[in-house]
Amino acid sequence: MIEHRTGCTAILMIxxxxxxxxxxxDRIAVMYxxxxxxxVDPSTTTREQVGLMMAGVxxxxxxxxxxxxx
Numbered sequence: 001m002i003e004h005r006t007g008c009t010a011i012l013m014i015x016x017x018x019x020x021x022x023x024x025x026d027r028i029a030v031m032y033x034x035x036x037x038x039x040v041d042p043s044t045t046t047r048e049q050v051g052l053m054m055a056g057v058x059x060x061x062x063x064x065x066x067x068x069x070x
Contacts, residue, residue: 032056
């Protein structure tokens with residue numbers, strides 16, 4: 001998966017393992033009950049912020065900065 005990622009190939013990964021998500025992702029989109037709560041950059045977002053988004057809190061309310069490249 002890492003070889004494909006560095007080769008400019010898009011990869012959709014679905015996981016609730018935050019260590020895995022933060023270790024492999026350039027961008028994280030968090031969904032809750034079918035809605036995208038936010039798309040964030042893992043280098044500027046904490047696991048706590050992503051956890052709040054996974055519980056239905058918007059990225060703004062969680063204090064996460066949206067990834068504007070999304």
